[in-house]
Amino acid sequence: MADIDGRAGHAAPRKRADARRNEQTLLDAAAAVFVTSGVEAPVRDIAAKAGVGIGTIYRHFPTRADLILAVYRHQVEACAAAGPALLASSATPHAALGRWIDLFVDFLATKHGLAAVLQPDNAGSDALHAYFLDRLVPVCARLLDAAAEAGEIRPDMDAYDLMRGVGNLCIGADNDPRYDARRMVRLLIAGLRQSRST
Amino acid sequence: MADIDGRAGHAAPRKRADARRNEQTLLDAAAAVFVTSGVEAPVRDIAAKAGVGIGTIYRHFPTRADLILAVYRHQVEACAAAGPALLASSATPHAALGRWIDLFVDFLATKHGLAAVLQPDNAGSDALHAYFLDRLVPVCARLLDAAAEAGEIRPDMDAYDLMRGVGNLCIGADNDPRYDARRMVRLLIAGLRQSRST
């Protein structure tokens, strides 16, 4: 069911060796440039760092967003996978939710400029928005449901809204030492809490 | 102390009539374009709408940010002025804070793309960021202080963080029907509340 490259075998033609090499080189170069110059770094810079022409970048990643997505896919998947794990290992669903959100915030806050690029209609980078949300909203929804069932939070919170809200709060958290995104997110989560008396 | 134009009279040379006319024309055109195409509309579009050359725009408003700022200055001032008024007329400081934040959110949410442009380091539009925050943070701080003194909210909330957080939550609120920024802001304010028992 899988060929030598580990890809599913539906008539997907095997790539040339130089192509595979370049793809990896590009991913590494992009990751490096994103760390130093932020996610909005010019495509040309990444091509230069990889020692490759611009055309090559665009054959492998048809769009800036595709490249960004490829670079961070692993971490998004890890975050998605952490949801159920936390739910199983935490004392209460609310604790699991809190820790999971922390994970997400850590991820966004350390990636210079990533949060800003997650919005819809960002000049064609909708692909990023769609991937992040499609992947994480269901996980978040499950955590919310569990916490709501346990009566720990208000039951009417929408997972999509929460993810967008948290993502938005993280925008510009780097390059502004005065602004503490984590703190604001904690506040938001606090607002979610169900006052038993209410 | 004021000349015919109503400006303070410190050796500020009187502008030519066509210059004053064009400045107003540009402000009107910019406001109109911002409504239909958003705050990120190309400068050329605004120049075209106003029927003037690009050079003219840049003489009056050296930077995109200056133009945006000039268009919305009145509303920012109104928002700033509303703070003390609400504090005086509301039942409790917390109610005043809530209403004031509502005002701010209404303002941001109806201006297509404004919230996104409020961040620092936005490719040189720091002027916008600085103006908004300098003008509104003190007002917000006063409301927070009053509410904290009344014991209605936790006492450690920073006005700057709150303004940035609220602004961030409003980013992309238009062009995404699924996302309800007002709701998230309400949640944030709820999180601010002091549990008397805590």
Add this chain to the structure above:
DNA sequence: TAAATATACGGAGCATTGTTCCGTTTGTCA
């Protein structure tokens, strides 16, 4: 009123960026 001057105008042009196109190079396979 007519020249002189300062002020303002218009838009070509520069720099930056995402993206496309296509002639050239290179792996792969028979």
Add this chain to the structure above:
DNA sequence: TGACAAACGGAACAATGCTCCGTATATTTA
């Protein structure tokens, strides 16, 4: 080894913020 598809490189295009400077015009002055 030769043929050919696959991949490469980078010139070139379009959009956009902004600068520069020759031209036009409002205002002042004689």
